Amino acid sequence: MPRYLFYLVHRHLEFRLPELQALFELAGIPLVTHRPPFAADDSPFLYVDLPNEEAARTIASRAILTRNIFECWAEGADWDGLLRNLDEYPVERMEAAGAVGPGVTFRFEVEGFGRTYTMEEKLDMINRFAGRPFAEGKVRIKPAPDNVFHIIEDWGHNLGKGLGAGGAGEGEVRRPPGRPDLPMRAVYLCREVATGRRDLVGRYDLKKRAFLGPTSMDAELSLLIANLALARPGALAYDPFVGTAGILVACAHFGARVLGSDIDKRIIRGKVPGKNLWTNFKQYGLEPPVDVIQCDILRRVWRQGEWFDAVVCDPPPSRPAPQTPVPRLLYPHPHPSPKDEMKPGLVPVTLGDTTDVLLDFAASTLVMGGRLVYWLPCTPEYEESDCPQHPSLRVVANCCQVLTSKWHRRLVVSVKVAPYINTLGDLLSLEEGYIEGLGPLRKQSPA
Amino acid sequence: MKILTHNMLMCNVKGCDKGNFPLRIELSEPVSIQETEFNEDFARRLIGKVDWPALAETAAALGLYDKLGIPELPSTPPEAATADDALLKAMHRVLLEVQVIEGKLVCNNCGKAYSVSKGIPNMLLTQDEL
Numbered sequence: 001m002p003r004y005l006f007y008l009v010h011r012h013l014e015f016r017l018p019e020l021q022a023l024f025e026l027a028g029i030p031l032v033t034h035r036p037p038f039a040a041d042d043s044p045f046l047y048v049d050l051p052n053e054e055a056a057r058t059i060a061s062r063a064i065l066t067r068n069i070f071e072c073w074a075e076g077a078d079w080d081g082l083l084r085n086l087d088e089y090p091v092e093r094m095e096a097a098g099a100v101g102p103g104v105t106f107r108f109e110v111e112g113f114g115r116t117y118t119m120e121e122k123l124d125m126i127n128r129f130a131g132r133p134f135a136e137g138k139v140r141i142k143p144a145p146d147n148v149f150h151i152i153e154d155w156g157h158n159l160g161k162g163l164g165a166g167g168a169g170e171g172e173v174r175r176p177p178g179r180p181d182l183p184m185r186a187v188y189l190c191r192e193v194a195t196g197r198r199d200l201v202g203r204y205d206l207k208k209r210a211f212l213g214p215t216s217m218d219a220e221l222s223l224l225i226a227n228l229a230l231a232r233p234g235a236l237a238y239d240p241f242v243g244t245a246g247i248l249v250a251c252a253h254f255g256a257r258v259l260g261s262d263i264d265k266r267i268i269r270g271k272v273p274g275k276n277l278w279t280n281f282k283q284y285g286l287e288p289p290v291d292v293i294q295c296d297i298l299r300r301v302w303r304q305g306e307w308f309d310a311v312v313c314d315p316p317p318s319r320p321a322p323q324t325p326v327p328r329l330l331y332p333h334p335h336p337s338p339k340d341e342m343k344p345g346l347v348p349v350t351l352g353d354t355t356d357v358l359l360d361f362a363a364s365t366l367v368m369g370g371r372l373v374y375w376l377p378c379t380p381e382y383e384e385s386d387c388p389q390h391p392s393l394r395v396v397a398n399c400c401q402v403l404t405s406k407w408h409r410r411l412v413v414s415v416k417v418a419p420y421i422n423t424l425g426d427l428l429s430l431e432e433g434y435i436e437g438l439g440p441l442r443k444q445s446p447a
Numbered sequence: 448m449k450i451l452t453h454n455m456l457m458c459n460v461k462g463c464d465k466g467n468f469p470l471r472i473e474l475s476e477p478v479s480i481q482e483t484e485f486n487e488d489f490a491r492r493l494i495g496k497v498d499w500p501a502l503a504e505t506a507a508a509l510g511l512y513d514k515l516g517i518p519e520l521p522s523t524p525p526e527a528a529t530a531d532d533a534l535l536k537a538m539h540r541v542l543l544e545v546q547v548i549e550g551k552l553v554c555n556n557c558g559k560a561y562s563v564s565k566g567i568p569n570m571l572l573t574q575d576e577l
Contacts, residue, residue: 234488257489257543259452268567287484290543291452295570299459303468305496307455 001049003034004056005072005190007152008044009065009198010113015224016065018397018413020048022227027058038077038186040156044113045188047072053193060194062254064223067198070150070190071097082187083128094134097191098146104137105145109192114155114182125151129189148192154185197223203284204249210279211270217246217314221401221411226250228397228413229310229373236290237310240297240361243267245277245289247312252286256310260292268292298357302365311362314375315354355388359414360424363392366416376410392418448568450505451542454497456568458554458561460576466556469501471508473560476549478509483543490535493542494527506541515540 008016017033024031034047044067050056056069073089076082094100108129110122117125129135134149204219206212217225225247231237233255239248242260244267252258260277262268270276281288295301355376362372372393378386387398387410397413458467503522506512512519517537525534552561552568559576562569 234486234492236489257486263571265567265569269565291449291566291568293448293452293456293568293570295459299570299572301457301459301570302455303457303498305455307496 001032001051002071003047004050004193005036005070005188006046006048006066007068007070007150008046009067009196010044012065012220012224012399012401013042014399014401015228015397015411018399019063019065019224019227020059021397022230023059023063026062026230026232027055029055029059036075036186038075039154040185043154043156043185045152045154045186057194060196062227063196064198064200064220064227066196068150068192068196069194070188071193072188072190075186075188077186078184079128079187082189086132086189091133099134099191100136102137104134104147105140106134106137106147106149107139107141107145108149108151110151112153112155115153150188150190150192152188152190154187156182156185200253204253206246209244209246210283211244211275211277213244213267215314215316216244219246219250222246222250223253225312225373225411226254226256228411229312229371231256231310235309236307237312238308238365239313240311240358241313241315242277242292243314245280245292247314248289249280249284249286251310251312252281252289253284257287257290259290259308261295261297262292263294263296265294268294297354297361304364306367306370307365308362309367309370311358311366311370311372312374313358315358356424359388359390359393360422362414363390363416364420364422368416368419370416372412372414372416374412376412378408378410379406380408382408382410387412390414390423391421392416448547448563448566449543450502450511450545450547451493451497452568453505453547453552454502454542456552456570458557458559459570460554460557460559460572463554463557463559467554469498469505470552470561471555472505472547472550473553474509474547474550478511478514479546479548480515480544481546483539485536485539487532487535490539490542491527491530493538494525494530497524497538497542499524502541509545511541511545515545517541 006020020033021031029050032049034049036043036045036047039045050059053071060066060069073094074082074086076085091100098104099106108126110117110125129149134147137146139145200223201220204223206216206219209216229237229251231251231254235256237248237251237256237258239245239258239260242248242262245258245260248258248260268277270279277292278288293301355374358374359372366372376387382400387395389395393414394417395412395414397411399411400408401411402408453469453472456468456470458470460467499520500522503520506520517540518533520534520537520541546566547563548566550563552563553559
């Protein structure tokens with residue numbers, strides 16, 4: 001099977017492979033990856049098998065953490081190696097790609113991973129390919145030429161640890177030109193086949209969002225969640241902590257019908273007339289939610305049934321302490337600001353209360369093969385065994401995002417693999433436990 | 448609130464666990480009809496999920512067949528694999544295009560009334576109902 005070079009975005013490193021796995025599952029293609037010979041562990045370069053270019057375009061059409069998919073014509077640990085390897089690349093394959101001939105238009109792009117270049121340096125690199133069969137046609141910038149060739153030097157990144165979970169912004173991994181900290185790792189010459197959807201991160205940027213709340217989910221992460229949840233036309237996605245619907249907007253972008261609920265009506269309706277949750281869908285021309293209802297996830301309001309293809313959410317980080325007078329609702333304010341964690345009267349949710357209810361809820365309401373994607377707050381001391389388990393669900397991805405030195409959160413992706421098994425027992429008695437302040441009620445799942 | 452959501456919701460008052468579905472819709476304002484995009488796959492996959500007796504009862508009670516100008520939906524589950532386009536479109540219209548704006552959802556068992564206001568059902572309970 002043909003092998004394509006994926007140039008990934010150097011952000012949210014732990015999310016990159018799970019995203020690819022999800023996109024390949026959606027496309028019905030097994031994911032087979034190969035590490036490029038000269039690449040390091042954390043390299044953004046990855047070879048992936050794909051049947052053809054159309055498949056590459058399908059994958060790229062919703063990829064958030066893939067910049068480009070290339071047909072790599074040559075690679076080398078240095079320029080001599082690259083040019084030697086290019087000599088061996090068959091001209092017939094260049095012809096098959098429609099890249100040879102006097103009337104063919106093309107342009108070059110020079111990119112450095114871990115480096116930037118001056119215009120002179122770029123031209124010098126491009127000129128090293130003068131006289132090659134694919135550089136005989138006409139150079140054209142706009143409109144788009146027949147082929148775009150990318151010259152990519154991999155210098156690695158020298159930001160060290162801490163970058164791991166999306167610490168550095170796109171393009172921040174650069175060093176001043178000519179700083180010889182580390183030798184170049186590799187250089188690639190490739191033909192562009194498909195471009196990922198980084199543009200969506202800008203389109204759904206929260207700065208331009210009509211209706212926002214204190215906990216609105218970042219656009220890039222929302223899009224990633226939608227991909228990991230396999231949001232697609234024909235699917236129904238539900239967010240039980242909908243807030244301002246950041247995650248559901250991303251799911252709707254990929255064609256899923258969405259349903260949300262929240263305990264707080266103020267969040268759903270908004271304070272300013274004409275600015276509410278629905279405005280966000282209208283703003284992007286998306287199908288509005290099937291419904292948004294006011295309910296408490298801890299109560300059974302949904303009839304028993306396998307309704308959802310995806311349950312997606314960012315559960316609130318804290319809840320009122322049981323002794324707080326609660327006039328009407330169990331949870332009068334489920335979306336406190338992060339500072340509320342420190343205030344008396346609120347206790348942070350620990351692993352094992354809301355999360356257990358959420359897992360049980362998802363296990364009972366997801367279709368078989370449906371996915372639960374949720375954020376789990378944790379500390380740097382997190383261990384694999386801290387991740388809550390449910391006998392009907394299997395964790396397929398668990399990606400860490402560093403928030404502060406003391407708080408991390410992990411995006412946990414689970415798939416329903418077995419019929420629902422009730423792990424909570426009587427839900428009502430559990431709730432009474434909350435009200436009477438009996439403390440965390442973590443029930444052990446049967447092994 | 449769409450009829451699909453109505454077909455999913457049940458009463459959650461403590462101890463009310465029999466006859467708590469479907470909730471009876473009491474309108475205080477006529478339903479509104481809003482077109483949405485039809486997705487055949489989505490509609491077909493709903494066949495096995497929907498409670499058909501409740502759906503037929505609700506659609507008849509609200510007079511939706513006349514309002515939408517569509518034939519009656521069956522009160523027993525049709526075969527998902529062989530459901531034709533006309534049935535799927537009728538399902539789509541009833542389940543996803545009819546919107547309850549103002550009214551109540553009343554539990555036939557315990558009598559609890561959940562309000563629907565500006566299209567949003569409020570399923571929360573008071574302290575003594577928990």
